[in-house]
Amino acid sequence: MASKVKKLANGMEDTPRGRLLAAAAHLFRTKGFERTTVRDLAQEVGIQSGSIFHHFKSKEEILRCVMEEVIHFNTGRMREGLDKSAGPRDKLLALIRSELNSINGETGEAMAVLIYEWRCLTPESQEHILELRSHYEQLWLDTLQEAQQAGLIAPQRDLFVLRRLMAGAISWSHYWYKTDGEIKLDQLAHQALFLALHES
Amino acid sequence: MASKVKKLANGMEDTPRGRLLAAAAHLFRTKGFERTTVRDLAQEVGIQSGSIFHHFKSKEEILRCVMEEVIHFNTGRMREGLDKSAGPRDKLLALIRSELNSINGETGEAMAVLIYEWRCLTPESQEHILELRSHYEQLWLDTLQEAQQAGLIAPQRDLFVLRRLMAGAISWSHYWYKTDGEIKLDQLAHQALFLALHES
DNA sequence: GTCTATACGTCGATAGAC
DNA sequence: GTCTATCGACGTATAGAC
Numbered sequence: 001m002a003s004k005v006k007k008l009a010n011g012m013e014d015t016p017r018g019r020l021l022a023a024a025a026h027l028f029r030t031k032g033f034e035r036t037t038v039r040d041l042a043q044e045v046g047i048q049s050g051s052i053f054h055h056f057k058s059k060e061e062i063l064r065c066v067m068e069e070v071i072h073f074n075t076g077r078m079r080e081g082l083d084k085s086a087g088p089r090d091k092l093l094a095l096i097r098s099e100l101n102s103i104n105g106e107t108g109e110a111m112a113v114l115i116y117e118w119r120c121l122t123p124e125s126q127e128h129i130l131e132l133r134s135h136y137e138q139l140w141l142d143t144l145q146e147a148q149q150a151g152l153i154a155p156q157r158d159l160f161v162l163r164r165l166m167a168g169a170i171s172w173s174h175y176w177y178k179t180d181g182e183i184k185l186d187q188l189a190h191q192a193l194f195l196a197l198h199e200s
Numbered sequence: 201m202a203s204k205v206k207k208l209a210n211g212m213e214d215t216p217r218g219r220l221l222a223a224a225a226h227l228f229r230t231k232g233f234e235r236t237t238v239r240d241l242a243q244e245v246g247i248q249s250g251s252i253f254h255h256f257k258s259k260e261e262i263l264r265c266v267m268e269e270v271i272h273f274n275t276g277r278m279r280e281g282l283d284k285s286a287g288p289r290d291k292l293l294a295l296i297r298s299e300l301n302s303i304n305g306e307t308g309e310a311m312a313v314l315i316y317e318w319r320c321l322t323p324e325s326q327e328h329i330l331e332l333r334s335h336y337e338q339l340w341l342d343t344l345q346e347a348q349q350a351g352l353i354a355p356q357r358d359l360f361v362l363r364r365l366m367a368g369a370i371s372w373s374h375y376w377y378k379t380d381g382e383i384k385l386d387q388l389a390h391q392a393l394f395l396a397l398h399e400s
Numbered sequence: 401g402t403c404t405a406t407a408c409g410t411c412g413a414t415a416g417a418c
Numbered sequence: 419g420t421c422t423a424t425c426g427a428c429g430t431a432t433a434g435a436c
Contacts, residue, residue, distance in 0.1 A: 037411065047421090053412090054420075161388065165373075199398075252431095
């Protein structure tokens with residue numbers, strides 16, 4: 001039922017199309033893309049399965065749109081966080097916080113879909129999404145470089161590798177981190193910052 | 201065809217059952233569990249689809265067995281590496297090396313299956329696999345604690361969180377790390393060790 | 401232990417009325 | 419823009435011969 005879909009936020013308007021995307025993020029996350037049928041999707045928003053194909057030309061297109069939306073939304077939010085921060089340490093912390101938030105906050109389901117349903121995209125869609133992500137990754141590398149030049153990160157560390165390691169560390173949190181647990185997201189961000197810093 | 205399956209190593213004997221498991225690790229990794237059909241699987245080992253069900257009672261059982269085998273094999277290898285190392289720093293490095301090797305070496309496909317096809321297990325199987333992993337995780341926590349007591353890891357760091365972050369950092373490497381690239385696995389292990397150490 | 405044949409459900413997507 | 423009805427393909431698993 002439509003009421004089960006918690007929030008249509010994240011730039012997803014309250015239109016049939018937006019509701020479908022929100023439901024898709026939820027179902028693709030919990031059941032996986034393959035196991036989710038267009039009939040599941042239709043039921044979740046309260047229409048019939050045939051009606052879906054008026055809004056999207058295929059099931060794969062729905063997946064691609066979920067991924068596009070979440071990248072756009074989070075790239076914007078990350079840029080905001082970066083603009084509000086001064087100094088390399090705070091900028092780095094802002095990036096970490098922003099990424100942790102993407103994964104464990106309101107956009108968490110869509111982010112998990114972005115990570116785990118990658119294979120279900122056609123090669124053309126994969127290429128398109130990769131292109132969207134590249135700006136996002138460049139912001140990370142620039143910030144890390146700034147931090148290393150300021151002496152916050154040891155000179156012998158490979159920043160390209162460091163970014164990959166941190167991306168894994170952060171994204172993995174969706175497996176174990178509980179928003180309502182003991183650890184606050186901000187504490188987690190600081191623990192993750194230690195991964196990069198020279199002197200903890 | 202059977203010849204396409206590179207190695208039946210990793211404790212998988214050269215029996216019909218072992219060949220099926222090796223083929224399953226490969227196919228589940230590249231196509232995903234859902235997209236892999238029992239017909240694909242049968243073709244890969246050169247039998248008919250119906251014959252599979254003489255060896256396994258369901259497709260899900262094959263998945264569970266792939267996961268069980270890879271956990272057993274890698275827990276053993278990790279213990280070996282640990283036994284050969286002296287001192288907390290080397291022990292930690294041994295764990296990192298061992299885990300990187302599990303993910304990027306011969307057992308890489310099965311490890312990726314373990315991580316990414318989790319949802320496809322029945323709840324009963326999930327519980328069973330979790331139990332198998334718990335010993336493995338305890339070895340990590342013990343080693344981290346030893347390192348912290350020796351002053352290698354800053355006292356303000358939460359070791360439970362650190363292990364989770366490192367698990368993510370390491371497992372993520374299967375997405376981007378290329379065994380035949382510039383970076384050697386041992387270099388990567390050292391870069392990953394920096395994530396934990398107080399003074400890089 | 402592998403074969404052939406097939407039961408039987410479910411899938412994505414389409415067609416055409418309203 | 420949503421409905422109903424349905425097509426044709428493909429999925430897992432089984433039955434029984436060899």
